Amino acid sequence: MAQKINYKIKKSARAKSVRLSVSARGEVVVTAPRLVPKYFAERLVEQKRDWILRQLQKMQTKRPQNADPRLFNYSREQYEKYREKAREFCAKRVAYWATQMDLDYNRIAIKNMKTRWGSCSIKKNLNFNYKIIFLKPEQADYLIVHELAHLRQMNHSPAFWKIVEEYVPNYKKNRIELNKIF
Ligand SMILES: [Zn+2]
Known part of the structure; x- marks a missing residue:
């Protein structure tokens, strides 16, 4: 089974389109205009699954080896x-x-x-x-x-x-x- 991706939806009055980002702390955020239905976000996260996982992976490897978890x-x-x-x-x-x-x-x-x-x-x-x-x-x-x-x-x-x-x-x-x- 594919890994489940947790994400947060941020409704923004100013957003003109649906946007996806991965924050420095590894949080997946979908920024969307207020009226966009939830399945839009879901679909975007699914479509970009590989990209998201790559970003998260990169973040992990960037971490210093012996840093306290x-x-x-x-x-x-x-x-x-x-x-x-x-x-x-x-x-x-x-x-x-x-x-x-x-x-x-x-x-x-x-x-x-x-x-x-x-x-x-x-x-x-x-x-x-x-x-x-x-x-x-x-x-x-x-x-x-x-x-x-x-x-x-x-x-x-x-x-x-x-x-x-x-x-x-x-x-x-x-x-x-x-x-x-x-
Ligand atoms: Zn300073």
């Missing part, structure tokens, strides 16, 4: 299970790196982000993806140094990367690895 679980339950642990971890590591870098920050928030590792605001608030705890220690440190460096440089200019490099000399390797995850 929890990095690719997007469930709410997993987030709730690990949120506190991530909060404790970030509190400790951010405090450590902020001292090293002689920077101060305001607040740390843990978020369940699908395609982002972290962010930093003008108000000096730092956000981290809870999945930081599933990374290798040096990858997590790179991520924290990256966001802290934004407190000095709110961009990705050469000056910004110079700050990062000062504290994480092999930052490029970590950056590439993280980009492969999402």
